[in-house]
Amino acid sequence: MKPITELSEKDIKNLKLIVLDLDGVLVPRGTKIKERANILKLGIKTVPPSIIKKIRLLSKKGFEINVNSGRGLWMLQHMLHDILDFISLTYENGSATWYKGKIYQHANSFSKLHHLYEKLRFVKHKDILGFEPKEFIITIHCKKRVNEIEKIVSKYKEVYYIWNNEAYDIGIKNLQIKSRGLKSLREILKLKKENVMAIGDNYNDIDMLKESGIPISADPSRVKGDFYVELNKKMLPAEQLIDRILEVKK
């Protein structure tokens, strides 16, 4: 992997679509959540104004910009309200895409997740913080791994869980994955793999990065890419990447 400072104009000569993960890339990692007695408290993070401005610049240069996240649509629309004119949103690990106000559903998980969800709702454990509202996948925030959740999900052969150190994402294997969303978006936009750059920092980004011609890692300890962005810098990974693209793009 090369540092992002080595990305050149030649590397992006075919680039048309830039796919950004949200958590750990556009906003810092970590979600504040608390669910007690049917009251859900959920912290909403904001994307720094400097990044919003630079995404507008990218769009003016002719790039398509997509945010591909495990989060739900309402949350993404809320967090990215100022730039909805310029971006598309692929959400809940590739389950669907919002593009210019239209929703393209890529996965139907209802029959496979409905009963599992009912079971998980009744797990009582001191380390479970709450369920994040989602339409197609199940996300359970926990203080640490909860064996009971993993045991229940493991009984469902077609269902995966990913533990990302703050929550479990639970969905259908090979279907509710970010790369499926990206492939569908590419079809909508009529683009090839070589036209796509993707950046992500976590385990649910691995398949998405493999589906892009220019994969960028925002955490080399968790995901691999052709290039990487340094984690410990004060600037968020998305901003470091956008700065470099704007630098080299004529």
Ligand SMILES: [Mg+2]
């Ligand atoms: Mg992330």
